[in-house]
Amino acid sequence: VKARAARLGEATLTAAVPIVLALVVNGILLAALGRDPFTFYADMFNRGLIQWEGFQESIIRSAPLLLIAAGLIVAFRANLWNLGGDGQFLLGAAFTAGFAPSLLESLGVWPMLLATMAIAALAGGAWTLIPALLRGRYGVNEIITTLMMSFIGIGVANVLVKGPFKTDVGGVARTDVVPFDERFPLLFDTRIHLGFVIGVVALLAVHVLMTRTSLGLRLRILGASPRAALHAGLRPVRLTVIAFALSGALIGLSGSVEILGVQGSFRADFNPAYGLLVIPLVFLARLNAIGSLVLVIVFSVIQIGGESAAREAEITSDVLFVLVGLMLLFMALTEYWRARRGRRMRFVPPELAERLRPGEGDGGGVGGEPRPAIRAGEVGSR
Amino acid sequence: MSDLLSQEFLTALISGGLVAAMPLLFASLGELVSEQAGVLNVGLEGYMLFGAFLAFVIAYNTGSEWLGLAAGIVAGAVGALLMVVFSVRMRLDQIVIGIAIILLAEGATSLLFDASYAESRPSLGTPSELAIPLLNEIPILGESVFSQHPIVYVGIALAFVVGWILKRTSAGLSIRAAGERPEALDAAGVSVTATRTWATLCAGGLAGLGGGYLAIVGAGSFTPFITQGAGFIAIVIAMLSRGVAPWTIVGAVLFGMSLSIATALQLIGVEIQTDYVQMLPFIAVIVVLVLFARRSYLPSALALPYVRGEK
Numbered sequence: 001v002k003a004r005a006a007r008l009g010e011a012t013l014t015a016a017v018p019i020v021l022a023l024v025v026n027g028i029l030l031a032a033l034g035r036d037p038f039t040f041y042a043d044m045f046n047r048g049l050i051q052w053e054g055f056q057e058s059i060i061r062s063a064p065l066l067l068i069a070a071g072l073i074v075a076f077r078a079n080l081w082n083l084g085g086d087g088q089f090l091l092g093a094a095f096t097a098g099f100a101p102s103l104l105e106s107l108g109v110w111p112m113l114l115a116t117m118a119i120a121a122l123a124g125g126a127w128t129l130i131p132a133l134l135r136g137r138y139g140v141n142e143i144i145t146t147l148m149m150s151f152i153g154i155g156v157a158n159v160l161v162k163g164p165f166k167t168d169v170g171g172v173a174r175t176d177v178v179p180f181d182e183r184f185p186l187l188f189d190t191r192i193h194l195g196f197v198i199g200v201v202a203l204l205a206v207h208v209l210m211t212r213t214s215l216g217l218r219l220r221i222l223g224a225s226p227r228a229a230l231h232a233g234l235r236p237v238r239l240t241v242i243a244f245a246l247s248g249a250l251i252g253l254s255g256s257v258e259i260l261g262v263q264g265s266f267r268a269d270f271n272p273a274y275g276l277l278v279i280p281l282v283f284l285a286r287l288n289a290i291g292s293l294v295l296v297i298v299f300s301v302i303q304i305g306g307e308s309a310a311r312e313a314e315i316t317s318d319v320l321f322v323l324v325g326l327m328l329l330f331m332a333l334t335e336y337w338r339a340r341r342g343r344r345m346r347f348v349p350p351e352l353a354e355r356l357r358p359g360e361g362d363g364g365g366v367g368g369e370p371r372p373a374i375r376a377g378e379v380g381s382r
Numbered sequence: 383m384s385d386l387l388s389q390e391f392l393t394a395l396i397s398g399g400l401v402a403a404m405p406l407l408f409a410s411l412g413e414l415v416s417e418q419a420g421v422l423n424v425g426l427e428g429y430m431l432f433g434a435f436l437a438f439v440i441a442y443n444t445g446s447e448w449l450g451l452a453a454g455i456v457a458g459a460v461g462a463l464l465m466v467v468f469s470v471r472m473r474l475d476q477i478v479i480g481i482a483i484i485l486l487a488e489g490a491t492s493l494l495f496d497a498s499y500a501e502s503r504p505s506l507g508t509p510s511e512l513a514i515p516l517l518n519e520i521p522i523l524g525e526s527v528f529s530q531h532p533i534v535y536v537g538i539a540l541a542f543v544v545g546w547i548l549k550r551t552s553a554g555l556s557i558r559a560a561g562e563r564p565e566a567l568d569a570a571g572v573s574v575t576a577t578r579t580w581a582t583l584c585a586g587g588l589a590g591l592g593g594g595y596l597a598i599v600g601a602g603s604f605t606p607f608i609t610q611g612a613g614f615i616a617i618v619i620a621m622l623s624r625g626v627a628p629w630t631i632v633g634a635v636l637f638g639m640s641l642s643i644a645t646a647l648q649l650i651g652v653e654i655q656t657d658y659v660q661m662l663p664f665i666a667v668i669v670v671l672v673l674f675a676r677r678s679y680l681p682s683a684l685a686l687p688y689v690r691g692e693k
Binding site: 029033081130134140143144145147148149151152155156158159162276277279280283315316318319320321322323324325326328329331332333335336348 | 489496660
């Protein structure tokens with residue numbers, strides 16, 4: 001028990017160091033812009049954490065982020081880079097907002113909630129199919145393809161919202177609004193909605209899936225070495241598709257949660273760009289579900305508080321991009337310092353980091369040609 | 383259909399396509415060089431943003447396009463310096479650092495722009511044009527290809543120069559060796575780290591120049607997130623060029639045209655929603671990747687840190 005506590009303490013410390021360093025450097029930047037960093041951070045923690053209203057807001061914000069984290073963990077554990085989160089999120093959101101009003105009328109509240117969530121998950125999952133197949137069959141690097149599909153997804157979501165899903169009410173193009181009482185129910189006496197519970201459950205479910213089930217084991221084998229997976233009689237292409245679909249479905253679901261919990265409708269050009277922001281968090285948590293849960297909530301506090309502090313300081317809330325960028329840099333640096341002192345604790349699993357390496361068993365990498373993707377028949381002949 | 387072959391439409395398509403192609407050409411050319419040396423710049427988009435912002439600021443304050451473009455090169459190279467320090471020198475993960483650079487660039491440029499220009503939203507004057515005598519008399523091509531900003535001709539020439547350097551000079555050989563067989567380069571007494579450093583800085587400078595062109599000539603001003611994924615498209619163009627620099631011209635112009643087709647269509651009275659147009663280049667990338675999935679090729683030591691004596 002003692003060793004476990006020590007490990008936990010060490011993990012907490014190493015995750016906290018990059019965050020604190022990022023806050024410090026970001027503070028220096030704020031000072032350079034003529035803003036008082038202490039006021040800024042005081043505002044941030046006050047509005048995001050201390051004030052009950054703000055804290056509820058932070059928890060509400062964390063709901064979609066938790067689902068995105070769950071989706072990313074599935075992909076990263078299987079050694080796949082899913083960088084298309086924004087497109088999957090927006091498609092989930094657009095389909096939910098598009099179908100919710102008519103489904104509400106024909107089916108009632110609960111069936112509508114369930115049906116739209118299912119549609120969103122399907123849409124998000126389906127959007128990963130092309131990158132998954134290109135990756136599995138031809139070894140085309142999924143970093144590029146998921147990003148491309150993400151941009152296309154953002155476009156498709158907007159086309160849908162400005163076209164078939166558009167409300168008849170004038171003004172900015174958006175979908176019909178789901179009335180407040182017919183969205184996710186609120187928890188107890190708070191403003192926090194059911195989406196938070198869904199997010200937490202999803203994250204825990206992913207934890208169980210990856211650590212306690214045979215599918216999770218197979219995905220992790222695929223992640224460790226696709227060649228080994230093949231020798232173990234697994235089918236890498238199919239597993240790649242499954243991992244990607246699961247990841248996309250969870251992220252699509254997060255779009256649904258954002259609509260059914262917060263927005264109520266999808267306004268044209270809505271894009272909170274959560275996708276890239278969650279990535280550092282799951283790495284900082286070393287792809288651990290519980291760690292991700294904590295870090296996502298910490299980040300939500302920073303985001304909600306930061307948006308409010310940025311308004312107060314009269315700067316754009318895009319300052320948070322800088323903060324997350326710094327977190328990533330310091331995360332990499334912390335890893336570097338620790339490695340120099342001989343401690344092996346990596347935020348990014350080595351397999352994922354060397355994902356671009358052509359050959360090395362999985363044959364893919366970026367370049368498809370030198371070693372085409374593996375197929376069952378080829379193994380014996382080598 | 384006859385409208386599609388009208389002089390007006392073709393001129394607008396080709397000329398707009400070239401304007402849109404230039405940022406992609408410069409960025410993909412830089413990325414090609416550094417990929418050949420074994421460094422994948424996921425943060426290319428970030429270098430372009432840094433370049434676009436500084437180029438805009440300098441061009442606006444000095445009134446000189448050329449100083450602006452030079453500033454773009456410097457800013458892009460400074461962005462790439464992050465990559466050099468963290469990934470090439472300290473051998474940290476190239477993808478993680480790349481994402482960090484993008485986020486930093488997006489946040490920092492938006493923040494700085496907002497702090498100094500959000501109210502005034504200034505724009506620059508009409509960019510200069512260099513019409514090439516005689517050639518600019520040719521119908522369609524004269525008005526589109528041979529009446530462009532002078533840097534366009536520089537860019538196209540540069541693609542061939544880079545191609546020549548990579549294939550025919552010892553510097554080019556070192557670059558390619560750093561990407562294919564770093565241990566062989568090391569054994570030959572050339573520093574892998576130094577080679578990769580210069581190649582990465584080259585990518586940063588060229589991407590910054592592309593960003594500067596985008597702000598000064600393409601848009602005539604800066605807006606936050608102005609690159610809209612151009613950096614990622616440039617990476618794909620570099621991938622598909624398979625180390626042959628002049629191919630980046632073909633790739634960049636094709637993607638540039640898919641960006642400019644909406645404006646050209648408007649001229650002949652066809653209106654399409656901007657969302658479709660913004661998707662077009664990305665759909666093109668996916669189609670190209672599906673069709674030529676096996677064709678892209680990258681050096682075998684790409685994105686791998688080089689540690690002497692380690693296999």
